[in-house]
Structures are given as structure tokens and as C-alpha cells.
Amino acid sequence: MPRIALFAGDGIGPEVIAEAVKALRAVEGRSGETFEFVPLAIGGDALDRFGLPIRQSDIDLAGNADAALLGAVGGPAWDAVEPALRPERGLLQIRHALGLFANLRPVHVLPALVQNSPLRAEIVEHVDLLVVRELTGGIYFGRPSRRWVSARGRSAVDTLRYRDDEIERVVRLAYELARTRRGRLTSVDKSNVLRTSQLWREVVDELREEYADVETEHILVDAMAMHLIQNPGRFDVIVTENMFGDILTDEASVLSGSIGLLPSASLSDKVGMQPGTRYGLYEPIHGSAPDLAGKGRANPAGAILSGAMLLRWSLGMPDLARKIEQAVSNVIASGVRTIDIAERDVAAVSTAEFGDEVVRHVTERGAATRITSPAE
Ligand SMILES: NC(=O)c1ccc[n+]([C@@H]2O[C@H](COP(=O)([O-])OP(=O)(O)OC[C@H]3O[C@@H](n4cnc5c(N)ncnc54)[C@H](O)[C@@H]3O)[C@@H](O)[C@H]2O)c1
Structure with a gap:
């Protein structure tokens, strides 16, 4: 059973990670596998609960999983914390400890969003x-x-x-x-x-x-x-x-067109569960967006697409990755959008509503007909 470490983190992190998990759950049946999600703590969340930006035990648990998915860390609540304990230290620590030497950031402009750039x-x-x-x-x-x-x-x-x-x-x-x-x-x-x-x-x-x-x-x-x-x-x-x-x-x-759209992968040399796969930590490129936190206004596409990268790079499931990528692209093309990319005169949907729509496209047979190439 593939094990995925989950670091929801701070600010909008938990909101967008919840949608990424929904999308992964929506495709897992097609892989014949059930994903096990292991919730762990990083950043301000870990500082508040355990007094450290990340615990060594959580680094070890993440390293023993097949991949890790992360929301974002940081925010004004921890701005005054001494440098060695700042939330960002948790990220630097885990990257270093797990040998995540290569950060991959695909940038692909969806046809439906060309005007947003x-x-x-x-x-x-x-x-x-x-x-x-x-x-x-x-x-x-x-x-x-x-x-x-x-x-x-x-x-x-x-x-x-x-x-x-x-x-x-x-x-x-x-x-x-x-x-x-x-x-x-x-x-x-x-x-x-x-x-x-x-x-x-x-x-x-x-x-x-x-x-x-x-x-x-x-x-x-x-x-x-x-x-x-x-x-x-x-x-x-x-x-x-x-x-x-x-x-x-x-x-x-x-x-x-929006920082909320883009995923990333940080890969190590550790060989993954399938030939050609590697251990990796996946996260949207945005930060914790304190201005949006708790309002249901964050765009979860970057987090959902990070989950797709995880399927491709660490679990060796490129078909499922494409399914999610295509669903995100189709949802956006259909006009269902969060506020950061909403069309003029069309009401924006919430973070969770966008995630629900992605799940609907993933699970609906034949729903995904419009192809836009993934960026890697
Ligand atoms: N990898 C990380 O965890 C990471 C990366 C960058 C910044 N940070 C931290 O996040 C905090 C805020 O930093 P910042 O404001 O410079 O960057 P940010 O990415 O959080 O926000 C920048 C702008 O983009 C918007 N935005 C961000 N994500 C969005 C989303 N998913 N949907 C719609 N709009 C979105 C925000 O509302 C804000 O206007 C800081 O504490 C910073 O240190 C963390």
C-alpha cells in the first residue's frame, strides 16, 4: 500500500492539501491500491504543538513513506520567532535530511488562462x-x-x-x-x-x-x-x-496567471517503489497566504497538481497523474474557478467547491475529453 506523508502546514496549507487528498482518493481505486496518508507536522503548526519547526521523528516517518505532500509553512504569527526556529527552517531541514536535491517546477499556461497572464x-x-x-x-x-x-x-x-x-x-x-x-x-x-x-x-x-x-x-x-x-x-x-x-x-x-496554479516536486536519489521512480516531496509553489487563510478562497490547483506529480514521479502511476491534470484543466476551461482566476461576471467557487468539481471530472466516465499537455 503506497504511503504518503502529509504536511498540511500553515495558513492555506491545510485547505489546499485537503483538496489534493480528495483528488488522490478519487483516483486510487483505478490503481487497484489504497493510499495510506500519514499526517505529520511542519512549520508554525509543528512549532505550536511541539516547539520545533519539524521533529526528527516526523522527518524519519516522511522518509520511510513513499512520498510526501506539503501545503505551505510560515505566517505573521511566527515572524518574531528566533531564526533557528522559524517555520521555514522545517522545510530546509527536511530537504537536507532527505537529500531532496532537485526541485522541479513545470510552468505551463493553460489555453483557457492565457488572458490571465x-x-x-x-x-x-x-x-x-x-x-x-x-x-x-x-x-x-x-x-x-x-x-x-x-x-x-x-x-x-x-x-x-x-x-x-x-x-x-x-x-x-x-x-x-x-x-x-x-x-x-x-x-x-x-x-x-x-x-x-x-x-x-x-x-x-x-x-x-x-x-x-x-x-x-x-x-x-x-x-x-x-x-x-x-x-x-x-x-x-x-x-x-x-x-x-x-x-x-x-x-x-x-x-x-496565478501563483495558486503551479505545482512542484523535490526529488532525491532514493529509488521509489516502481522502476524509474524516486522519493520526492511535492508542494504547490505558493506560500501560506495568510490573507486568504480560513476563508475558502485559495486556489487548490497547485496542490492538486502536486499530487499528480507525486503519482507520476514517486508512485509510477502516470495515467492517474494525467487524469488529474486533465480534470484540473477541464474544470478551469469550463469556467469553474477560484477568485484569483475567475472570469469577469462569473461567480468564483470556493476552495472546496473547486476540489469537488475536480473529483467529479476524475470520476465521471468520459468526462475528460479535452487534452492539454502536462508540463513534464
Ligand atoms: N514553501 C513554502 O511553504 C513557502 C513559500 C513561500 C512563502 N512562504 C511563507 O508564506 C507566508 C506568506 O508569504 P507571501 O505572502 O510572500 O507568499 P504567498 O505565496 O503566501 O502569497 C503571495 C500572494 O499570492 C496569493 N496566493 C498565494 N497562494 C494562493 C492560492 N493558492 N490561491 C490564490 N492566491 C494565492 C496570496 O493571497 C498573496 O496575495 C510567509 O510566511 C512566507 O515565508 C512559504
Whole structure:
């Protein structure tokens, strides 16, 4: 029986995770399996209940499951907490402890939502890209990281460090993914200034011969920030280091029209229950949205689609993943939408109503006829 660890987290996290679980429950019968959900605590929720942003025992339980699904962490209630105990530390801890080295963020603009993008329709209508961000190395983890005061004033230092094997494993994964898509890889760095980026580019160039069937290009991160807005449709798989990926994925998410729509996967090297699958933690890319929490106004599509990614990457059930992805796309195309993407003059539905409609499309035989390609 596939076991799925559930970290509902804070703010709108529990609301959107409830809808993702509903969608997974709606398809589980078709797999011939029953999913076991294991509720665990992270972020402010864990701080309030156990005094830590995540307990080691919950990290272990999540690691022993086949995959984990997470809502979001953080919020104003914990803003004054000391840095080592902040809700976000729970996320960094579990990523590091479970070796979740590659963060995959597909960005695909649904035809029905092309008008919702802040960019012109002709710029976004063909966007179907996948950003692969290195997640456990780089400046967010490098030591020393500290600040101090001297006679000359306040100073601070963070350390950006990468080893070649850390670069190689994420670039290799990105190449493998490019092979299953349109065969193009864009590696993003700042090699005109940073030593770590020079090493990054060197490793990519060493691997590119092995993946000669994939077209490889290098782009500097500052230029990439412009290309993503001017011509995002030209990209297929984009691979980059932790901090550049953090910034570029948020930029890319704007293309889709709402941050509530996009899923993500953080994958490890641990082989999953089926050939070709890996252990992963799946979460919508949005945060805990304190302004929406408890109001039933959050868009659960990103969480539901994260559940679909989980089926594909960790449980080896791509047909069920497609079923959910198609249902989400059909529901949105039919005009049933949460407030963030609602059509003018059409009443928005609640978080739970959107989830119910996805379940209806998933379970109704023959309901899903309109195909829109998943983004990975
Ligand atoms: N991975 C995570 O858990 C994660 C990621 C980002 C931010 N955060 C935390 O979340 C809290 C709020 O951060 P923020 O406001 O910068 O980012 P946010 O993503 O929570 O919200 C940004 C904006 O997007 C809207 N939004 C977010 N999710 C939505 C959804 N599903 N449907 C409709 N609208 C949605 C919000 O209402 C808000 O206007 C902070 O404590 C931050 O640290 C957590």
C-alpha cells in the first residue's frame, strides 16, 4: 500500500492539501491500491504543538513513506520567532535530511488562462517549460554564514560553495528530463563573475557529449531574467543552482496567471517503489497566504497538481497523474474557478467547491475529453 506523508502546514496549507487528498482518493481505486496518508507536522503548526519547526521523528516517518505532500509553512504569527526556529527552517531541514536535491517546477499556461497572464497572449500561449533547481547546495547552506559588528560597522557573510558531484547529479537529471520532452537544455549561471558558476559550466560541458542528442545552451542569469519575460516559449528544460533557481522560478510562475496554479516536486536519489521512480516531496509553489487563510478562497490547483506529480514521479502511476491534470484543466476551461482566476461576471467557487468539481471530472466516465499537455 503506497504511503504518503502529509504536511498540511500553515495558513492555506491545510485547505489546499485537503483538496489534493480528495483528488488522490478519487483516483486510487483505478490503481487497484489504497493510499495510506500519514499526517505529520511542519512549520508554525509543528512549532505550536511541539516547539520545533519539524521533529526528527516526523522527518524519519516522511522518509520511510513513499512520498510526501506539503501545503505551505510560515505566517505573521511566527515572524518574531528566533531564526533557528522559524517555520521555514522545517522545510530546509527536511530537504537536507532527505537529500531532496532537485526541485522541479513545470510552468505551463493553460489555453483557457492565457488572458490571465500579465504578459501578452502571443508571448505566453506556447509556454511549456520545466525549471530544475539545485536545492541542497549553494549559498543557502554554505558556511560560514554569519554577521558581526566591528569598529568599521556591521558586516555579514554568506558562502556560495558547490562540489562537482552536486552539480553533476542535478544536471544529469535535467538532461534525462530534456530527453523525455523537446530535447533542449538551458543551463543558467553567472560564469563571467563567479567561480562556482565557472565550475557549473565546466561540468555541464563535460556532460553535454554524453547527451549529444540534447541541444545545450548556456545563458547568464541576468540575461535569463529578461528572456523569461521576452520569449519564454523558446525554453524547454532550464537547469540552475539554488539561489538563481529560487528567483527565476518565482519569475516564471507569474507567466501562468496565478501563483495558486503551479505545482512542484523535490526529488532525491532514493529509488521509489516502481522502476524509474524516486522519493520526492511535492508542494504547490505558493506560500501560506495568510490573507486568504480560513476563508475558502485559495486556489487548490497547485496542490492538486502536486499530487499528480507525486503519482507520476514517486508512485509510477502516470495515467492517474494525467487524469488529474486533465480534470484540473477541464474544470478551469469550463469556467469553474477560484477568485484569483475567475472570469469577469462569473461567480468564483470556493476552495472546496473547486476540489469537488475536480473529483467529479476524475470520476465521471468520459468526462475528460479535452487534452492539454502536462508540463513534464
Ligand atoms: N514553501 C513554502 O511553504 C513557502 C513559500 C513561500 C512563502 N512562504 C511563507 O508564506 C507566508 C506568506 O508569504 P507571501 O505572502 O510572500 O507568499 P504567498 O505565496 O503566501 O502569497 C503571495 C500572494 O499570492 C496569493 N496566493 C498565494 N497562494 C494562493 C492560492 N493558492 N490561491 C490564490 N492566491 C494565492 C496570496 O493571497 C498573496 O496575495 C510567509 O510566511 C512566507 O515565508 C512559504
